[in-house]
Amino acid sequence: MSKHGIRIEHLSKRYGSGDTAVDALKDVNMNVAPGEVVGLIGPSGSGKSTLLKSLGAVITPTSGKMTLGEQTIFEQDWKVSDLRALRRDKIGFIFQSPYLIPFLDVVDNVALLPMLAGVSNSEARARALELLTALDVHHRAQAFPSQLSGGEQQRVAIARGLINRPPVILADEPTAPLDSERAMAVIRILNDMAKKFETAIIVVTHDEKIIPTFKRIYHIRDGVTTEEVGEGRLPD
């Protein structure tokens, strides 16, 4: 693993053309190192979601460069041919709502990604159980998502995001549906996991109570990012 987990340089994204063109991202630069958890904060319509989709290789930027570890993902007009495989193997996602698959139990929700990648079911489940144990939710391994509390669901979603040991995890408002105590628990887990698995984690949030936990914060407004040093006060 290189010293940077994910890096974007001069990234721009324009929707539409001519008079109706909208520049959602303008010359954005960002660098998140392995094991680091950074915040991405901005009001609605600031370009946050576009940046997240670009980082998640869901949309292709208009210009700029993005690298993941040593691998270049986008560079000007060029991009990796199989973005789907890239998302599966190199990027973990955690959403505001956990979006767990309702017909799979907890262990299979987590083990699904490696199973789809061709890992044997038993090995994938063993890896999933290991993660669930680390996240202290292994006792609900056989439960279905509808039987879990909100906090448990989010921990399972974190486990799913980590299962392939991706170099980067994108967390979109992961604490929004949780109370303060559970929100802090999730942040603590994300920090622990980032260190344990050398993963770069970008947390998009509006949640005032977790902002002081970041050591670095990227603010985004009108498609332009600015970097700020945060307090980095992690809960005990």
Place this chain on the structure above:
Amino acid sequence: MISLAGRDILHSWGKFIFTGIGLGLLIGVTFVMAGVYRGMVDDGKALLDNSGADLWVVQQNTLGPYAESSSLNDDLYRTISAMPGVAEVANVTYLTMQVRKEERDVRAMVVGIVPGDRFAAPGWPPYLVAGRYLTRGHYEAVADVATGFVIGDTVRIRRKDFTIVGLTRRMVSSSGDPMIFIPLKDAQEAQFLKDNDATWQSRRRTEANPAFNQPGSSAITQAVIDSQTTNSFVNAILVRLDAHVSQDEMAQRISRWKRLTVYTRAEMEEILLGKLIATSARQISMFLVILAIVSAAIIAFIIYTLTMDKIREIAVLKLIGTRNRTIAAMIMQQALVLGIIGFVIGKITAAFAAPLFPKHVLLLTQDAFIGLFLVLVISALSSVIAIRMALKVDPAEAIGG
């Protein structure tokens, strides 16, 4: 590799089973409709098989005796029986009517055959399941068990009573009516017999006609009246040939020299299947097409709804790198499973329902296999709309904003 479709079905099995039951009842109706058609064909073939004839000699230029009325003199069989290559000949009459037993009546085809000891003669039922064949010249009957009559019952045909002396099975007309065999003379009379008032009126009109009732020639009047009240016609002559004789050749010879129309077994089958039940077959085919379309619409709607319910999960699956073909396979497998559940329930429903129908419903194993194949094809095609919709889902939908 995990089966997403299988896990989804196991998780919401109730939804699949209940939908499958609804679909199965529809498929069951489809099977029964196909069985009704097969039953009609089978009845037609049974009619020909059971007649034991190689040739059907009928009135010239008619499609008799089953598809059109045909009338032949009952002494014509003698000249045919004298032709080389002819093994056996028998007169036969057919009349479909209501046969009454006390307060109950049954629609049946009354067949007139020559009684006696020629039990294997054309037109006779090939076997009995109870009782004996007709041995007396009058007032005895052999009935198909489907009539519900039993040995010893007395049934009324026109103005005469007949005693059931034997029972046979699967002797039916082309429209599925059970047969009742009675002596030929009684059958001829039954076809021709008028009620008393009509007979009296006919005699009066004959006597009033100066051409038939000339002074001093009362014998002429009596002869005309006698001819009016007797019937010397039959509907067909059934011919069985020697083993080495060609049906086509013999049919040509009889029609050429006797000026009659003669049908071989193949031609008679064509008349029965191609003309007599053709309209019914088309009617049933239309029903089958409509039922297939309705089944497809139901499967498509259910699968579409189930997929719509999972649209967010599908977006997440695509975002985290699930292949399109994995998602398409999940949806198609669910449609196929739904189809298979429907097929199994439909087959069971048809098997239990078929005997309850008043006419012969024949469920063939080959039809079940064809049905299974069609159900799978329809299920697969029905899932296309849902698959297209799922593949169009943008993985970005999983990310807010």
